[in-house]
Amino acid sequence: MSEAEAYAYDAEMRKANRAKAVAGRSVIFKIKRCDGPNKPSRWESFKVPIEEGANVISSLNWIAANPVTVDGKKTTPVVWESSCLEEVCGACTMLINGRVRQSCSCLINEYAPREGDVMTLEPMSKFPVIRDLWVDRARLFHNLTRIKAWVPIDGTYNMGPGPKESHDHQQMRYALSECMSCGCCLDACPQFTKQEDESKWDSSFIGAHAISQARYFNEHDTGKQLKADRMDALSGAGGINDCGNAQNCVKVCPKGIPLTESIGAIGRSATIHAIKQFFQGKK
Amino acid sequence: MADEKRADEKRVIVVGGGLAGLAATIRIAEAGMPVDLFSMVPVKRSHSVCAQGGINACNEVARQQGYSEYQHFDETLIGGDFLNDQHPVLEMTNWAPKIIDLLDRMGVPFNRSNEGFRDLRLFGGSLFKRTHFSGATTGQQLLYALDEQTRRFAAEGKVNKKEFWEFLWPIVEGAGENARCVGIVAQDMRTMQIQSFRADAVVMATGGCGLVFGKSTNSVICTGGAASRCYQAGAWYGNAEMIQVHPTAIPGADKCRLMSESARGEGGRVWVPAKKGDTRKPRDIPENERYYILEERYPKYGNLVPRDIATREIFDVCVNEGMGINGTNQVYLDLTHMDPDYLTEKLGGILDIYEKFVGDDPRFTPMRIFPAVHYSMGGLWTTYTPGEYQPDSPISGFKPGDPIPVGNEPGMGMEVGAHNNAMTNITGLYAFGEVNFAYHGATRLGANALLSCIFDGLCNGVSVVNFVREGGHQPVFELDQAVFDAATKQEQDKHDKLLDSTSSGTGDRKLNPYQIAFELGEEMNAASTVVKTGPRLEKCLSKLDELKERYSKVELGDGAMWTNQSLSFTRAVGDMIIIGEAIAKAGLLREESRGSHYRTDFPERNDDKFWKASVAKFNKDSGKSDIEFVDVKAGLVKLRPRDYGKTESNAAPAQKEPVGAS
Amino acid sequence: MSENADSMQTRHFLLRRLHSLTGIVPIGVFLIVHLTTNSTIAWGGLNTRAQSEGFGWMDRAIATFQHEVSFINNMPLLLLIEVTLWSAIGFHSILGVYYAISGKGNTGAYKYSSNFRYALQRITGYFGIFFIFYHVATLRWGWTWLVPGGTQWSHEAASSTFAAAIQGSTDGFTAVGFLVACFYFLGVSALVFHFANGLWTAAITWGITISRPAQKRWGVICAGLGAGLMLMAWASVIGFATLDYEQASAVEKTMHGEQIHLNTDEPTEAVTLTESKEIDG
């Protein structure tokens, strides 16, 4: 299946599901639960009445208010992370039917249109679980520090406007700027693996998210000043070279960030950076 | 980095990592003061990401067309129906262009014109293009820019980020005039550890309280819990009753998402089935059996009536007449009579949002919308030191192009760096951003909130630094540990009591925290949003009493000692009821209509009695609010009627829309 | 950053880029040459210069192939070429295995074509090295115990002995021989895929293709190249698998007995046999 076909297939299937959604049905949520780090996981199922417009969050809300499993066993409300509920903050990312995505924008009608359909919810697979569906994504933010994801301004005092920028260049940067650090691209990446040992973060694959952010900052006139530092970080272990070009990242990115283009662009920068270093000597 | 803390260093705590909190953090850290930044969510996920429309500031183009910072100031006051504190607003609008420059330098990808200048868009409440924007996600871009700078300071060890920590209580020493905030109690939301933190100043930047109204356009963390806790600890709460409701939101099972007004601008028609309880699909209902609410009630303006009117009429049809679709609180916003290709071209983005969250394509199925709570103008009461501009008498009737009575240098409106700017009545406790009541009066103009948040952080961050350095207070690191231990214990006890309730388990649904929160939202929404009346508010207050009574026996569903989200939520529910009571009571006592506050029993603005801010003070004995009305801090601009388009200037269409777009 | 970390950084970068480079030059280039040579068994009949008394299409093909093999065996500095190639393959595959185990495939959940290609790149790598090993061990190192029928490949009788090796006997297919032929078929297919797909990813790795359309266009070119190589690879395997041992043997004998003019540039030079260098061709 080509990329476009996979998209179309997904979208078509979901649309078709939407059309045949039965009103007033109940759906089974099979949820992978875990009481805390190093505790065993277990599955619990809940039968949730689906109100109009229901999504995974509203269903989890319902479970929180009625924490009883299908076998009638009383349990605790499921723990998960969420904030904006508009698919702009990235908090509510989890595996739904085995695939990573935001739960707030996941309509039940598109996944479980019939009475008794089952949906599975699991925590993201590449980050340590804190509890239930809540994972610790500190590494994702750490990776932003790793590539110095900021513009090194002199200070916050008034010094006039920033560098002028063409319309097209802004459009290009804007496309990158929408990344909400949700980590979908990391969870779906076969090269990005779980790493609980914090001391190994700096040498483990950084993933498309930070690679693309590095490009974002390299593309800013002031942000550029740190380009050499960023390329140092990205040329080493766990950097751009660890990407295996599976290109899952770009397909699961909810914001449509052109991640594979960023990977190519950073690959080019890394090539040039290496040549420069070779001929100019170390910084 | 937490371990690097030095015991003999003055520190500042910032609670909240939205725009306001981050701007403050950056400014304070830049001044060399160590900052502990607390947030319930990773700061990059704060509610500020939701803002779409833009951020206002005077700019060169508008200036040459006769616009000025002063006029931005004037518009903000009219928008707020003169309930704003005037000096901070003047200072804010004077800073606005410089704030945009700074954000620009930080790398915010503001939209660009063909020539490469920052592009501008027209927004409600002004005839001039003065809104800067970054695609349809301005708030996200601004928040990220500040997040990046904060990360930089954190990497340098100047900021100690404590994410997934919940603020529980301000530690206040002394009472009344001498009350001073010396730290906070907070809880790690993962380990559930409760701990006290010392600080020479505490900045609250915890955002709004939309969740008090159940489903709103706000994020799930916007419970107002943090503000409520400060309020219960003795901080005053101003203009609680001023809640902005957005006319067109998409009701969802979990939250209401904003639907831009451009849908109506492009020809969208608002209607309900003429026959109550008509369950047919919208497209099966013939034209003559539809009730086009706005077109029939306002033949002249039709669907383009001002926002507050649209909000009220939609609300009226559903809530009072029960004519909403299938008896629900929803009406159709219909674009299906238009050419789908045209719609895609003009409104593609927002129609996609609708389809994404509702699952219907608005090109072929009418959208279902309803007004939703959007923003709280009210918040913690704060004070300030006025700046240099102090006219002998307030100026009146400013028009575009008039000579500007005041320059735009810093310090005209407020004395920059004065210790008490944006400080609550508790010394050393500041309130920035949406939780600060000062700027927006009775209604906020669109795209002014982001500005006020960043302004608070940048301008009043300086005040915090000065206060800590020069305030002459005993450094907090010298204080006796007992104060902090007592505070920790107080919160630990509350926490343990809640945890204990798990086992009591009568299983009574009425004691379920989610049920209580649900009823609170329903009640507040029905009684205290779009249309208010005395009797309804009184009923609301007694409902709140009942909820409070039930809450005192609330039963927690999860007794876990690890990452107990229910506990955090349940704790917030108690605090939400208390803020809700202040909102309803202030609304009951304000017997007039002003801005967002509309009382059918008092439909006129009453300046003699109510050109005053409501100030709620928590009465520890009764557990309720005592409301006072105190004079608005004015003196710069003379009070005048807020009727857009009639008296002030020849109304252009843009001026029909006083309330901000988002 | 410490000196040590710095040099680690550089080394990591160099290793990865060398891995990518070795995949193309020399390994990839060799693959192209090798497949071109081998596929002469299918199209060598076109070579009218390989003419001799009574030669038909197949005879000419056999002769051409034999000539190519002999030519290679006569190349100067063959040892150097071999060493380079072997170290490149060794380097590329050891690192390749290391890189391959650092990832964790997930085509179960994410059924995107590019993800399958990613997985296939690894699988074909593993399979490819296994195949290369068998191929070399049996033909070059003479591990005839791995060859059904036990034929010893000889570069003097390149077609016939190879045909026997993959058919399982000197007179047509045996059951095991058929399996070996299939194994060859899969092996060459895997390597061709691996190379063509590797060429596509290498362009991203080096930052040559950045935009989506560029990646797509380059993808079409790589697919075209891959298809061409695949045809050659299949033609080779099928060619040898269906080759008649007796016929090949006869042609080879003729070649060694008579002087056949294969190259008009060197009309007088006979095909001579050298004992010294040979490669697995």
Ligand SMILES: Cc1cc2nc3c(=O)[nH]c(=O)nc-3n(C[C@H](O)[C@H](O)[C@H](O)COP(=O)(O)OP(=O)(O)OC[C@H]3O[C@@H](n4cnc5c(N)ncnc54)[C@H](O)[C@@H]3O)c2cc1C
């Ligand atoms: C849908 C939508 C669109 C909008 N569009 C616009 C627009 O276009 N233009 C405009 O000007 N304004 C807009 N607004 C308004 C504006 O977004 C908000 O007013 C503003 O972002 C508030 O920022 P803040 O910094 O005060 O708080 P927030 O961004 O709400 O941040 C609050 C912070 O406090 C933390 N916090 C809260 N409670 C606690 C606690 N107990 N303990 C620890 N931390 C806590 C949170 O974790 C968070 O970090 C919009 C609002 C909405 C809802």
Ligand code: HEM
């Ligand atoms: C005839 C033999 C081979 C050829 C022609 C070949 C060629 C290539 C090429 C051109 C690449 C692309 C490099 C890039 O993306 O930059 C590649 C990648 C790769 N090769 Fe090979 N290769 C061969 C053998 C092997 C073997 C035996 C293995 C061992 C398992 C192997 C494992 C890999 C792996 C894992 C990659 C992906 C590296 C990455 O993307 O990070 N290859 N190969």
Ligand code: SF4
């Ligand atoms: S292209 Fe690279 S970063 Fe993206 S999923 Fe594949 S391996 Fe991961």
Ligand code: SF4
């Ligand atoms: S690039 Fe896309 S998938 Fe990855 S973190 Fe950003 S928004 Fe999420």
Ligand code: FES
């Ligand atoms: S809650 Fe913010 S993306 Fe889902």
